[in-house]
Structure formats: structure tokens, C-alpha cells
Amino acid sequence: MNLRIKHLLGLENVSREDINTILDTAFSFREVLDRPIKKVPTLKGVTVANLFFENSTRTRISFELAEKRLSADTVNFSASGSSLAKGESLRDTIQNLFAMKMDVVVMRHPTPGSVKLLSRFVDAVVINAGDGTHEHPTQALLDIMSMKEKLGSIEGLNVAIIGDIRHSRVALSNIYGLKTMGANVLLCGPPTFMPYDVESLGVKVTYDLDEALAFADVINVLRIQRERQGKGLIPSMREYRNVYGVTQQRLSKLKRPITIMHPGPINRGVEIDTDMADSEHSIILHQVLNGVAVRMSILYLLAGGR
């Protein structure tokens, strides 16, 4: 039952066996969330620090809720990246916090690798809540859990990830997790949103949304960051919507339903239309609920074994 991993830094090197354990455990915690009293004493006496060096409402609330549902004690530290003055050592900041003896640290940081750096400096379980453009493993796990819940099995599933792949930690973690679980992954978006030689990750690429929709059992639609527009990676949000927006019109061309996912927050009317995001085939709200369950599962499996 013990996971092979000691920290959750990313899904790149997490085995199928570990992912299955995390998902199975998550489904058992998911049941707790349906009870009148949605709380179990499992992590009583465990202290969890939530270190958020970047704004995040959804992920932070989901983690906090998961911790509280497990009866862990929580402390929160939030600082935007800019308030960490240049030259100030991340290590110092963290070691100060750690003089206070935390068992678990959940960390969000704008720079790839910062969470791994943290795991080298502290004697605690470290969970990556998103580090820059690197990984966001709990998001991918909740995505995979939601696909499994809806469609039964991941093996052989055709999943299309649509949007800004290059700047997306959600995409990278999903690719790693889905490949490990045996899914076929197709990426779709403009070439300026594709990282160098992305096929080397074992995925296929198309620049044509209709082709991606024709392929997919599930589409995971990524949020388009408005700042990308200014950098010239896409000429305009309007054009993006016309070429890559998931609309009723696009989906109605297909003869079969596709499961629709989105990691949120949604730019309604840009990457996806409101009626599609709210349709019967959308599992976006399940993703949110499963997010709490998956995070409870990770916390139990990593902190419980300490």
C-alpha cells in the first residue's frame, strides 16, 4: 500500500501502480465527501504548510479543504513571486518556516523546479501544487480520476488536450500521467503554443481542432492566458476563438458525444462556449470535487506513512 514515491513533485516518474493506488484511495475518500459530516480524523496531529508563492484560489482552497477533511492542522503562507526580493534565498525563507517543524508542505511556485529544490532542503513530505510551466501533478491526477469515473478505464482512451501546451503545467502532468496509464494523447493548438519536439513525449500533435475532436473520447480544454496575446504568440483572442474555440457548432458536427473537461478557471466564450462547459457531457464540476478527494488521497498516502 505504501507508494514508491516519497514526495509528489510531478508525474514524470510516477509508476502506474502508484497512480492506481492514489486513484483507488481517492475514490474511498470521495465517499467521505458525501457524508453528513465530511471529516475523518485520519491525519490528526499532522501539520501541513501551504506555501503559495503565486496566486491561486482554486488549488489552494482544494488543498485546504482536503487537509481539513482529514483533520490535519494547517498553516498558510502566501507571497506573490515579486515580494521575494531578488537575491533572497528561497532556501532561507523555507528553512525559517521549517524551524517550526512541518510534516507536509504543499507548494505552489512560479518557477519550474522550485518544489524539487524545496524537497532537498526540508525534512518533510513535499507536494507540488504547481511549479511554473513544469508540473501540476494533483490536477492531472484529478483529471485522470474524473476520466476514470466517467469512462471506466484509461487504457486505450483517446484524450485530446487543447490550448497552450507550451506554457501549461497541467498539460505536461496530464501527458505524463495519461501515457503511464495507457491513454492515447493528442495535442491541439497553434504551433506557437507547442513546445520543441513535443512528439518526443509520446504524443501526437495537430493544428486542426476538427481533427482533434474527431479523434477524442475526452477533450481537456486549457485556459488561454490573456497575457499571451501581447507576446505575439497568438494574434488575438478573437482569432483564437474562431480557430480553436470549442463551440456548439464544432461539436455538433460529430455524431457522438465527447466528454468535456477544463481545469478552470474558464474563459467562457474564448477557449470554450458557456453552453458546452455546462452541457451534460461536461464533467468540469466533477473535476472540482474529485480534486479534493485526490488531494486527500495523496496526503494520506504520503503523510500517513511517515
Place this chain on the structure above:
Amino acid sequence: MNFKTRSQLMDETALRRTITRLAHEIIERCKGIDDVAIIGIRTRGEFLAKRIAKKIEEVEGKPIPVGVLDTVMYRDDYRMKKQLPATEITEIPFDVDDKILVLVDDVIYTGRTIRAAMDALMDFGRPSAIQLAVLIDRGHRELPIKADYIGKSVPTARNEEVKVHMKEFDGRDEILLVEVTE
């Protein structure tokens, strides 16, 4: 860990008879089965609960609600173990308020599982009473907990274990007293 069998506590027939008796005792003590539900504690308590419920249905002519409870999330001792126990899904598909809940487990030993189970049940609502049925009471209680329905009381040593085998899980019905040898 290795085990050496000391004695057979029950064979298939004895187990069947014990389950029949426990079912009758529950009906008798609760004066019928209105507002009574059975909750099995995973793993083998689940199968035991289902067998008792079936027997009760045979006798009373109507079904009795059965739930399954996983106590891992409520345990206070899982962190002392080398292997982290797997959590399983708890299924209590009925309202527990104002019901007599009969908890069912295979063996009662320290009482800690039952303590965890009672804590869990309280989070589902406010039962009018919780009772406890076990197949084997092997003594050595660490908490003030006592079973209401007992299949068999067996004095044991600390280095012994009661091994319950049930068809649904182990492929056969048999209860053994074994000695743990390193």
C-alpha cells in the same frame, strides 16, 4: 511472519450454526427488525454481516438494511505499522438516524477497530443505539468495549492469532487459532 496452527475453532458447519444463532439473538434482543440495520466492518465483517442479514431475512420474511464500513480513516494506530493500510469505500446506503445499528466484525481483540467504527458511524448521523456482534472474542481488551452478541469466546495468548477464513474472500469457511512464529 510464519504461523503454526494450534487448533481449529470452527469448521464450516459450526460457522453456519453460529451465524444462525447470532441472527436469532439479534431478532430476539431487538424485538424484531424494524429500525434495525446491520453494518459490517471491512474486510470479513462485511461478508459476515451479509450472511447474518440473509438469515434474518429468512426468519423474518423481509430484508434488513446492510451497510459496509471501512475504519482505516479512523484508526489511531495505522502510523505505527510498516505498511500503510489501504482505505476502502464505505457504503451506508440508508439513513442511520434513530436506528439500532448492529456492528459486525469477525474478531474482537483490543477494541480499537470497534472504537474507530463507532466514531465513523457517529459521523453518519445519530443512531438510537449501536450494538456489537462478533464471531470470536479473543480477550485482551484495551478499551472498555464489550460485544452484545458473541459466537465464541476463546482465551488466547498475545503471540497467537485468530485466522478467520470465509468463502467469499478466502475460498473456504474455517476459523483457526494459530501461533505466530518469527
Place this chain on the structure above:
Amino acid sequence: MEKKAIKTAILFKGAQIVDPFNDRIIEADLLVENGKIKKIKKAIPESESKEVVNLKGFHITPGFIDLHVHFREPGYENSETIETGCRAALAGGFTQVCCMPNTKPAIDNRETVRFIFEKSEDELVNVYPIAAISKDRKGEELTEMAELADAGAVAFSDDGSPVVNGQMMRNALEYSKITGRPVINHAEDPSLKADGLMNEGRVSTQLGIPGNPPIAEEIMIARDLIIAEFVNGRIHIPHVSTAGSVELIRRAKAKGIAVTAEATPHHFSLTDEYMRSFDANGKVAPPLRTEKDRQAIIEGLKDGTIDAIVTDHAPHVIDTKETSLDLASFGMIGLETAFSLAMTHLVHTGKLTLMELIKLLTIKPAKVMNLHLPPLKVGEVANLTIINTREWWVFGRQNIYSKSFNSPFIGNEFNGRVKGLYAKGHYITF
């Protein structure tokens, strides 16, 4: 490190003497008297010197030259000083180094050039300043290159700040015709580099780290070579890191353009695979590239496209390295490890002969910046490095003499080791 002043004579017995001037290795004894080579021959009697050192199995080479170090003084003395930098240089077998002008103030005026010479006067290592191309390295106004050259600047560079403006680069290369000193441009197109933190390639894709593409370097080198050819200027390409760059330089040399080039040990020892550790010690400019690039650099060192091995020794205090990758400084220290990395990755692997390596550390860099390298001849100044080419050893913190410890090689096992030096009347051992 032990430094012993030799008042009269010292006799080195039984060493293999590597003479890159004449392309030969001979076993002989070498007698130094009053700082000069008195005799090189077999079986010099021990009675001729009070100090006798048995060097059987070791090699003696001319003191190494490093064309590219950062000694941080003036301005950033918390990470290195000329004194500590010289200590690190000795530990690496170097007796002559050229230091980059990214100091504070920058080496863009005669006073600072003089400061470098004065500050290093008593050191056993000769330190030569490379002066800035533009005032305060801002790429806006040329420095007084002719006068700086007269004051002793051996080359011109804005170091880490690329000369983006083509006209500025042209003017600097025009001036190189007066000074005769090479112009060195950090070859990186800032718009293509963007927010890159490592080489853009498969590994950056796998790690989700913003990439700095090889084309950012190659485009700048291509431009500079075209300008150098047009104005007939003298250009030196620093820390070549990509296969494409090696090819551009190879073709330029074939065309007769006055170009020389250098490569660092980390670019021929490590690849972007190192970044899987997310360790900021692997964050360098230009970034660690791919295996294909690494092999191309080795090929360039072998066929003469690349003229010198340089360390780009870049000390940084730990705080600026043990931080997130975006905030971490670029660069690693390199003086202490250069020779051993070269031995391990170039000679031990059979890519280069020992003689080829020693040339890349001595006569070839001397030629690039026109430095005087005393030949191994009777009557010449003795400036010697003693090496053991067979030793295997593990590099540790205790082997670092720099003020900073930002090396990704701590704990690595190396072949070949610098055992001692003779410089300016001192015998140094470790």
C-alpha cells in the same frame, strides 16, 4: 595549498616534459635557478640543487592560460577577489588568466585596467584585464579602445551583455584593427533567448523549463562573422556551445576570416540532461546543450576550429544559486576542475591526445590574445605546471580554492590532476 619560496635552485627529477612548442614529450630532469630554466637533461646530479623534487610518473607542462575568468573585483568581492581567484587559478594549474570586465565599475576605463594590474602585482598568477567594448557595458558608446589597449587590455568584450546593435559591433571590430586585440561578443540574440533558462530541446520540453534555443547563439555568431569579414576585423568567439556555431566558425576560418574561438569544460563535459536535477549550478550562459553539440565541440577542439579551452570561471555566492531557477545567477566556477574535466572527457576517452590538450591550454590560447608564454628552453623564465595524468580522484569542496562553491562537479570522480606549479620563484603543491 603550500607555497614555498625558492631562493636559489630547485631540481625536478624524472618527469615527462611536455613541450607543446616542439610537439614532443621527453623524460628528463629540469633544473630551475633564480626563476629561470638552467638545464633540461637526463640525470642532473642532485648535488646541483638544495631542493630536489622527484616527479617520476608525472608530467611537466608550461603553465596553463585561461582566457576567460570572472574575478569579480572590483565590486563583487563577496563572491571572489583577485586574490582568491588567483588561488583557484593555481589550483587548476593556471599561471596566466584574462579577466572579464563585468565588474563594478566595469573595466571600461584606464584606472580600472591599472587597478587590476596593481591588485594582482604580487600574485603568482598574471592577471590580464579584458576591457569593455562599450561604456558601462551598455552597448551605447564605445570605450576608448585604443587607449585601453595601450594601458594593457588584452581584448574587448561586454561580457554577458551581448552587443545587440550591429553598428556598435561594426565599430568595435573596426577599432580592433588599431588595437590588434580581439573583440569578444557574448553571442546571444536576446529576443530569441526570451525567458529561456536552459537549452531549448527535448529535455526542456520534458521538464517544462522555458528554453533558450541554439539559434539565439548561432544567429549572433553568424552576424558577427559577417561583420568581421566585411570590415576585416579581429573577432574571438567566446564559449562556443552549439554544433551549428562550431560549423559557422569552421567555415569562417576556411574563408580566412580573422576569427578564433574558445570552449569551456562544462560545455564539453555536461549536457542539458544535467538540468533534470533542476540544480541552478547547471544554469550557465550559454546553456548546457545536447550530446550532439557536446560532440561537435570536442570535434572542434580536435580539428583546430576551437583554439582554446577556457573556464568562464564565474563565482557566485550560494544564496544566488540555492534559489529558484529564474532568480539564480548564470555561471559556475571552473578553474579547479578544468584540467581534470578535460583529461576525463577528452584524453581518457581517446578523443584528444595529451599533447593536443596541453596545446589548448597553453600555446593556442597564448596566440589568441598574444600573451607571452615562456618556452621550455634553457635560459627562459620557468613557468611550470606539474600534472599526474593517471590519478583518479573525487573532487570535493575541500578542493575548491575559490571564494564561491557553485560547482556541479562536487562529488564527481576525475581522471588527471594538477599536482603543483612553479611560478615566479615559488614552488606550489596541494
